[in-house]
Every structure is written in structure tokens, then in C-alpha cells.
Amino acid sequence: MNREFQPPNWQANRRLLITGAVIYTPQYLFTAAAPTALLITDGIITWIGNDATTHHDYADAIVDVRGALVLPGFVDAHVHTTNTGIILMGLDLSATTSLAEALTLISAAAKTARGGVLIGHGWDETRWPESRAPTRTEVDRATWGSVAYLSRIDVHSAVASSALLAALPGIEQVAGYRADGLLSRGAHHLAREKALDSIGSGQRASAHRITRSHASAHGIVSMHEMAGPTISSTDDLRELLELAVHEPGPMVTGYWGELASHGGIERAKEIGAIGVAGDLFIDGALGSRTACLRSHYEDEPTTHGAQYLMVEDVEDHVLKATEAGLQAGFHVIGDKATDIVMNGFRAAASRCGAEAIRMGAHRLEHAEMLDDDHIAAMNELCITASMQSMFDSLWGAPGGMYQQRLGSFRAAKMNRLADISSAGVLLALGSDSPVTVMDPWLAVRAATQHHQPQQRLTIDKAINAHTLSGWAAAGTLGVGQLVVGAPAHLAIWEPYELAGPILDLSSGGPKCLRTIVSGATVFDNGTLAEQ
Numbered sequence: 001m002n003r004e005f006q007p008p009n010w011q012a013n014r015r016l017l018i019t020g021a022v023i024y025t026p027q028y029l030f031t032a033a034a035p036t037a038l039l040i041t042d043g044i045i046t047w048i049g050n051d052a053t054t055h056h057d058y059a060d061a062i063v064d065v066r067g068a069l070v071l072p073g074f075v076d077a078h079v080h081t082t083n084t085g086i087i088l089m090g091l092d093l094s095a096t097t098s099l100a101e102a103l104t105l106i107s108a109a110a111k112t113a114r115g116g117v118l119i120g121h122g123w124d125e126t127r128w129p130e131s132r133a134p135t136r137t138e139v140d141r142a143t144w145g146s147v148a149y150l151s152r153i154d155v156h157s158a159v160a161s162s163a164l165l166a167a168l169p170g171i172e173q174v175a176g177y178r179a180d181g182l183l184s185r186g187a188h189h190l191a192r193e194k195a196l197d198s199i200g201s202g203q204r205a206s207a208h209r210i211t212r213s214h215a216s217a218h219g220i221v222s223m224h225e226m227a228g229p230t231i232s233s234t235d236d237l238r239e240l241l242e243l244a245v246h247e248p249g250p251m252v253t254g255y256w257g258e259l260a261s262h263g264g265i266e267r268a269k270e271i272g273a274i275g276v277a278g279d280l281f282i283d284g285a286l287g288s289r290t291a292c293l294r295s296h297y298e299d300e301p302t303t304h305g306a307q308y309l310m311v312e313d314v315e316d317h318v319l320k321a322t323e324a325g326l327q328a329g330f331h332v333i334g335d336k337a338t339d340i341v342m343n344g345f346r347a348a349a350s351r352c353g354a355e356a357i358r359m360g361a362h363r364l365e366h367a368e369m370l371d372d373d374h375i376a377a378m379n380e381l382c383i384t385a386s387m388q389s390m391f392d393s394l395w396g397a398p399g400g401m402y403q404q405r406l407g408s409f410r411a412a413k414m415n416r417l418a419d420i421s422s423a424g425v426l427l428a429l430g431s432d433s434p435v436t437v438m439d440p441w442l443a444v445r446a447a448t449q450h451h452q453p454q455q456r457l458t459i460d461k462a463i464n465a466h467t468l469s470g471w472a473a474a475g476t477l478g479v480g481q482l483v484v485g486a487p488a489h490l491a492i493w494e495p496y497e498l499a500g501p502i503l504d505l506s507s508g509g510p511k512c513l514r515t516i517v518s519g520a521t522v523f524d525n526g527t528l529a530e531q
């Protein structure tokens with residue numbers, strides 16, 4: 001698949017000359033020997049070199065970046081734009097260090113919301129001394145009986161208040177319901193849908209704008225929105241894609257996670273999504289003990305997790321998507337879930353031929369528990385691994401969530417970034433925001449400092465996975481590098497201490513000064529003046 005890059009209609013039609021830079025190109029990584037100047041003409045990089053004087057008269061504007069780094073802009077290959085925006089605007093529980101602190105924040109937010117629907121996100125009981133989720137009684141008390149939906153960090157379970165549960169008659173009969181308000185599986189999907197329904201299109205548009213400007217302030221030039229019937233809505237994705245066409249900011253590529261047999265292909269085409277992929281759930285998540293495992297959870301021996309789709313569902317979906325020319329893809333986490341998805345892909349390949357599957361450029365989201373056979377099959381069928389390196393930094397530490405849920409043997413084989421990349425599988429990095437923050441340097445750092453040293457990526461590989469490979473994951477080849485002829489998607493970062501080809505990320509990453517998409521400035525922190 002090679003989807004030609006479509007420039008946005010707000011592309012900058014002018015000539016911008018950048019000078020005084022350290023330009024990160026495929027030949028020159030972080031080195032003072034790198035080229036220092038770059039010319040953008042009508043959204044395209046038309047020259048890279050050192051002697052910019054010949055271009056001075058020709059340029060409409062010149063910006064001397066005084067030693068700043070210029071890198072290709074980042075692609076976030078897995079984003080939930082509306083959820084991210086709602087959290088940026090509201091109740092973020094991800095930094096809480098105790099249940100008591102979370103309840104205090106919830107209570108303060110309920111006061112501000114004045115009886116309106118309260119949506120919060122990010123609590124993680126594995127990081128709290130109380131080691132348990134809030135109960136609905138506690139949430140009722142903290143919110144004075146409001147409708148409240150508080151998702152766990154992995155967004156695969158949530159606590160619902162009594163008022164929210166009361167709006168869902170019959171939910172007691174649905175799998176994953178618990179009387180204490182901690183919902184997972186089907187019950188959680190119902191509660192989430194109900195809570196998100198309460199957001200009007202005005203609030204959605206604000207959430208979209210806030211997320212896009214947050215992304216551009218972190219050097220992100222493109223985001224893959226993972227929409228779907230239970231996690232967002234057709235209106236939500238349609239409005240977001242429309243906004244990105246008209247307002248400068250990171251470009252948005254839409255994926256719609258609904259089975260072909262449920263009308264997913266027609267819906268995806270009608271909205272303008274390029275794939276029936278993304279969060280089409282084979283299973284849930286480890287934190288919520290809904291990731292589908294071959295054997296039981298270490299810390300709850302009665303469960304193997306949840307399985308939402310069968311091999312035949314995967315096979316049918318992949319065949320129909322391939323035939324329709326759309327990317328197919330799935331959310332997959334547990335080892336058993338990965339068996340299911342790969343058996344489905346293999347079955348589809350035996351029906352329509354491996355070459356047709358390869359041409360489809362299908363993808364798997366998360367792919368946290370791959371064994372060697374899975375990796376080999378993904379390589380053979382050209383299936384992209386869309387992964388979140390930050391998962392390892394959050395949960396991969398000794399004694400961390402992976403070890404609690406899986407025991408140390410299985411926990412040591414999670415998120416095999418280096419194995420996947422060196423096998424030749426296309427690896428694209430993303431945040432899964434709001435599950436982890438949209439901050440590509442943190443993701444690059446996490447990939448270079450994986451808890452399993454043999455799974456660490458070199459910094460240039462990690463940057464590639466977060467730039468070039470992100471475009472390729474959406475079927476757009478050759479975009480995402482600073483080379484002549486490529487669209488000018490780049491970010492300018494504050495001058496930084498360079499040690500050969502390495503950027504020292506121990507204190508986070510450099511600060512973003514400016515982000516440019518197709519030659520248009522979509523973020524400017526005000527430091528750099530044009531002349």
C-alpha cells in the first residue's frame with residue numbers, strides 16, 4: 001500500500017529559510033557536522049545544506065534558530081483525541097499517589113462541575129498505598145451524588161457513581177458489573193458510552209482543539225485517531241477530521257474500530273477513516289485483568305481475562321477489509337489474544353493469499369505479549385506493530401504492574417521493541433493518550449531505557465519509529481524524514497548538549513520552539529523571530 005500524501009489546504013505557500021540549525025537527517029544524527037540550513041517552498045523541503053546565502057534573496061522569511069535542533073515532526077500513532085482533551089480540560093487523576101488524594105481531587109472537581117456530569121481519568125490502584133479502586137459509595141459522597149465516570153489508567157475499567165448506574169437499567173446483568181461500582185468488560189463499555197454521550201458537540205470541539213494544540217506544542221505533526229462505536233462515535237470522528245482539514249495543527253488520520261460484519265467498512269468509508277482498525281478489541285488490558293491470557297493471572301488465579309472476538313471474526317474482518325482496500329487492525333494485548341489475532345490473519349492469508357494481506361498494510365495496536373512465532377508471522381504478512389514504549393516505563397519495573405499481574409517470567413517478555421524492530425516488522429510508536437501522556441521525547445527515552453536491556457532501541461531507531469514509521473503505518477511512505485522533496489513536517493527544539501550521535505534525555509527532552517506542518521507554523525513558543 002502506498003497512500004500518496006495529501007497536503008492540507010492550509011499549507012503555507014511561501015518560502016521559509018531556516019538557518020543556524022543542527023538538522024537531523026538520515027545521514028547526520030545529533031552532530032555538529034550536520035547541515036545547518038533548510039529551505040521550505042510551498043510546504044516542501046526544497047534544499048538542505050550549509051551555505052544559505054544564495055537563498056537569502058529568494059526567501060519570503062528567514063529564521064535564524066541559533067543552534068537549535070531541527071527534527072522531523074513526531075507522529076503519534078495511537079491517540080484518543082476527545083478523551084485526551086476532556087482530561088486536559090478537567091479531572092486528571094494520573095498523578096495521584098493515594099486513594100485519599102484522588103477522592104479530594106474528585107470532590108474539588110465536582111464542586112466546579114456544579115452538578116454536571118463528571119468525567120475523570122487516570123487512577124491506578126497499583127501505585128496507591130490503599131491498593132484498591134475507589135468504591136461507588138466513596139465517589140457518591142465525594143461528588144454529592146453526581147453522575148460520575150472515573151476511568152482507570154488503562155481505560156479498560158472504571159468506577160461509576162450510583163447516579164450513572166441508575167441511568168443504565170439492567171446493567172447488573174451485564175458481564176463485568178460489580179455492585180461496588182468498579183466496572184469492566186461489557187458493563188464498562190455501557191457506562192463509558194453513556195458518560196461520553198453526555199458531552200455535546202461544542203464541548204467535543206473544544207476537546208479536539210485543546211488536544212491538537214497540546215500535541216503541536218510537543219512537536220507532533222500527525223496523530224492517528226483511534227475511534228470506534230463504544231470508545232467515541234461517528235460524529236466525534238467526523239467532526240475531528242473536518243476540523244483538521246480547516247484548522248492548522250497536527251494532521252489527523254482516522255481509524256474506525258468496528259467489525260466489517262457489523263457495517264464497519266461502510267461506516268469507515270462514509271466518515272473518511274482509512275482503516276477498520278485501531279481499538280477493535282480482541283481483549284482488554286492487563287491492569288484491569290481483562291487482557292486475554294493463555295494461563296491465569298498471577299494475582300487472581302480464577303481468571304484468564306476477557307476475549308471479545310474469535311479467530312473467525314478476525315479472519316472475516318481481515319478478508320473484507322483487504323478486499324475493500326482499507327487497513328484492518330485490532331487492539332491486542334494478552335498472549336492468548338495474540339494467538340487468536342494471528343491465527344485469524346493466517347486463516348485470511350490462506351484464503352486470499354499472503355501477498356494480498358501484505359499489500360493491505362494491516363496493523364496491531366499495543367502487541368505487548370508477542371512470542372517469536374507472532375513476530376515471524378507479522379513480519380511475513382507485513383503487519384505493523386503500533387506500540388507504546390511508555391507502557392514499559394510505567395509498568396515494567398521490578399514489582400510493577402506487569403510483575404504483579406503476570407509474575408516475573410511473563411513480565412520479562414513484554415513489549416519486545418528491539419526484537420520486533422530487528423526482525424524487520426514496522427514499529428510505530430504512540431502514546432495511546434490519555435493512557436500515557438503525549439510527549440514523544442518521553443516515549444523515545446522509554447524505548448532507549450527499556451527495563452529489559454536487550455529490548456532497548458537506539459535513539460535513532462526510536463526516533464524513526466516515532467516519525468517515518470508512523471507515516472508508513474498509515475500507508476504513506478517516504479514522509480517523515482528531512483530530505484529534499486519531502487513535505488516540510490518538522491519541529492525545532494532548543495539547543496541541546498550533543499554527545500556524538502546521542503541526545504542526553506536523562507532530564508526529559510528538549511523544549512519545543514516551533515512545530516511546522518506542510519510549511520505552516522502550527523506551534524510557536526515565541527522564541528524565534530522571523531526576518
Ligand SMILES: [Zn+2]
Pocket residue numbers: 078080226279432
Ligand atoms: Zn486505544
